[in-house]
Amino acid sequence: MFVGLDQHPRTALADPDPRTRPFHDLLARVPDPPGRPARIADLGCGTGNVTSLLAGRWPDAHITGFDNSGESLNEAEKLAGETSEGGRLEFRHADIGRWVPADPFDLIISSAAIQWVPDHLSLFGTWTRTLTGGGIFAFQVPDNAAALSHAVLRELCASSRWHDRLAPGVLPSPEVCDVQEYLDRLAGLGFTVDAWESTYAHVLPADDPFGGWVGGTGMRPVLNALADEPGAADEFLADYRARLRGVYPAAPYGTVFPFRRIFAVARRNAPA
Known part of the structure; x- marks a missing residue:
């Protein structure tokens, strides 16, 4: 995933396409979970706007969003409560890297979150330990590390203007398998798996193609490192947008920005 272009869920939903399209594409491949009403967990729920889309698909479900950001959860609480067909939407504080489910779930889903969890592959067994027979574990992760956008960001951080402030290690490194x-x-954990890759060719508006894509949650450590210098964060982001325009040239219809993602929908096999 490209940390500089990782969007906050609230920002993403202001323009449903292209930034929420991966979640909708994931959800379209998720079958109905076995329980009724279903018990659903959203790992890395952020402000809960994407979590609330689950309530639109399963309005009688009991849905719990987990996140470790108090600020995001405060926003998410505005969405909490009963849903249209007697279900419930709630949010809890949890570091998903240490999350061990205490309750059974029929569906565990995560959108653009688990890439921030070190060695998350080893945690799949823990996360799905209480998943019911026929239950589903589904996720999508951005995988844009080889993109020009990454290279531009690294070069900018290492430039003479910023290298003293943005030493190696400030820029977070997502982990994607x-x-x-x-x-x-x-499959080794007893799931039947549907896994795929997609590269989206997002067409961004010509006037300010990257204005809505920089400064997201993945960029926070960088912006925090510049917070003590007035105007530095804005200067950094303006420079970054300019460099992006240099490597992603505009066409008459807009600027094409390729973005690769990995998806998986896994259904737990029922006992023989």
């Missing part, structure tokens, strides 16, 4: 690694691990 190969799609077959995800498939192999889940």
